[in-house]
Amino acid sequence: MSHTPASSHASAQALLKERDYLLFWASRFCGSLAAQVQSVAMGWQMYALARQTRSVEESAFLVGMIGLAAFVPVFLLTLPAGEIADRHNRRRVLQICLSGEMLSVGLLALASWRGFASTSLLLVIAAGFGASRAFFSPASTAMGPMLVPRELLPRSIAWNSLAWQTASIAGPAVGGVLVAISPAHAYATGLCLYLASALAVTAIRKNTTPQSQPGSRWTLMKEGLAYVWRQKIIFGAISLDLFAVLLGGATALLPVFARDILHVGAEGFGLLRAGPAIGATIVALSLAARPIRTKAGLFMFGGVAVFGLATVVFALSRSLWLSVAALAVLGGADMLSVYVRQTLVQLVTPDPMRGRVAAVSTLFIGASNELGEFESGVVARFLGPVGAALFGGVGALIVTGLWAKLFPALRKADRLE
Template sequence: MSTHQKLLLRHHRPFLAFWFARVFTASGFQMLTVAIGWQMYSLTGNVLDLGLVGLIEFLPKILFILLTGHVADRFDRRKVAAICQTGQGLIALALLILAGAGGLSRELIFLIAFLLGSARAFEMPTTQALLPNIVPAGLFPAAVGASASAMQMATIVAPALGGLLYAVDAAWVYGPSAALYLIALNLMLRLPKHQQPSKQKVSVESLLAGFRFLRSRADVFGAVSMDMVAVLLSGATALLPVFAKDILLTGPWGLGLLRSAPAVGALLMSLWLARFPIERKVGPVMFTSVAVFGVATIGFGLSTSLWFSLATLVLLGAADMISMVIRGAFVQLQTPDEMRGRVGAVNSLFIGASNQLGDFRAGLTASWFGTVPAVLIGGIGALVVTGLWMKLFPTLARRDRMHEPAQGA
């Protein structure tokens, strides 16, 4: 951990509250995701349903894209985030009641996925825009790294814990998830208010400002879009229940380990980057990381060993963290505060497209070609995207430093 990060964690109380709120929210969501995925596959045995859960969870990001960023810029971001966390906590309580009564069905899980996706559609851009409001400018790079490492720690522990609790009883997952959301919203409301709300009236121009701003920065747009397309094509998270149950022959505990493995790699890489930040050859490093992501995906698809599968997922998570840090720095450092919500909403849409829409892609191709071919096709797709984006965004491919002047569109 760098000196700046130590100072941040020891002396900046608002960031600590934000840090723990993000950890608890991420933990609650990861535990819910593991339980919902396993419950759906146990209920229907259909890989396409796993993909549909991801698609339905992503749908609100499209439906509400013009509102989520405007809400984050117009209203108190602390209260918006707390409301979203309250909604997710209520969803966990509803799942607790329904699982205990044996009332969960395929259609009800789809409805829950939509409600969960709606809450996260508003929460993600809001919490992204909150960080610069509570951290001094000189400590902001350290705050980004510390926040990323905290999220990965949660993603390591929570899926494994969720899998273990589900192995005992499905209802055991949902109670702790609701408690985590309750703690998170209380921490969020304790943050100081330093935001300068946007005074721009609601209009088509203001709602589309995030798209236009992001598109006007060629290198930023290239980094965000490459990450989106690569992960969309090669994401295999939705198929992990199939690998755990039918290929690697483990139970819910094995699924929890598989869900945690990418976060282990991401955490280790975030700690490395905190000590040795990327200062030169930013573009080549990013393109290399996306290519490694594709190779690791192919390795995972070919594996029949749990431990080798875990190793490939660790490598996959480490490569993805490099790309995420570069993309996040581009977006955060080049966006004025009054637009961070709207730009963050667009960035969240790209992230959601790569994750939830990628889950649907994985489930759909698995239903067409089989589970293993679907993963292999995705890994090859990530390698193709790497080469194609080097041609489409040559300035990004040659970019040396993170803080070079932004290129025009």
């Protein structure tokens, strides 16, 4: 089947006519923007508080501890959350999660404004945020395909990624500016954005309750795990992302690089945080206009390899603009691999199982992101921040080569239709 520019344009127009999908997209954008602003503020505030009494290495370790605190509830709750997303109204689950996120960022705003913020409080809030995200991600991932016809699914995935990446550009930049005024301003902004996200979800009219599933909670969770294990392309794709990002999580060290390596302050930190999303948005725009049709596996492996190389360049850079450029390439490469993985997973997964499969994927992503931050903090404690970033980039390259041999079916995966 050929895909002409006219048919591509027609499908884009069709997507714009889906009212509930547009509300979902707006909610995703506002919620992602809020999460980015909150993340920037928490990382910067943790490092600033820690540096009052601790060394650079010890402070970098505490920044990494935010990731561990957020991952523990994800690890414990994600599989039950997937089962809930496959039994209950997915819109209602999102509303409850967004309420929890508003509560956490509101408490941070109050603590920063009244002057009782501490490293311990930041870690507790990070754990609460992780618990909310454990339920949010499977429900959101599973609800998106319910709002569009199947033929629009690949394009909607690209536009979903575009919402997240656009927020990831604006979020760090906005967060960096607001943190330079005060962390309380950043957290208050996040609270308003979470509220907008919740209102957009509430306005969705379509039925978002999945088909009723028989069996006990444990049986349903086992079915989800077994399905992912049997589908070797899915298992290979999400595990490749897990180990590559787990090792290559240099972005967790950006507060350290901004303050003590590149010496560029809060404004430079905002630029560095925006770097990966700049590249990712360029790639997401390209994919939204012209989705990948063939050679999907090769695109995915190529993206992870470039991700590792760009991480090495970032580790060795002492120029702000070279560092931002390396981070932009890193983000674009990561976007490419994420797009292939998400499209593969959602196209082959039946709707009654989407929540559970999304939960397994969320667990892997959470491990790669939050545990990746912790890994970077631990390695930085012993090798220093530069050594930790270099270690991660080389590790991502090794994982790419190893997975290409272990999962030949993933490497040979062709069509994304």
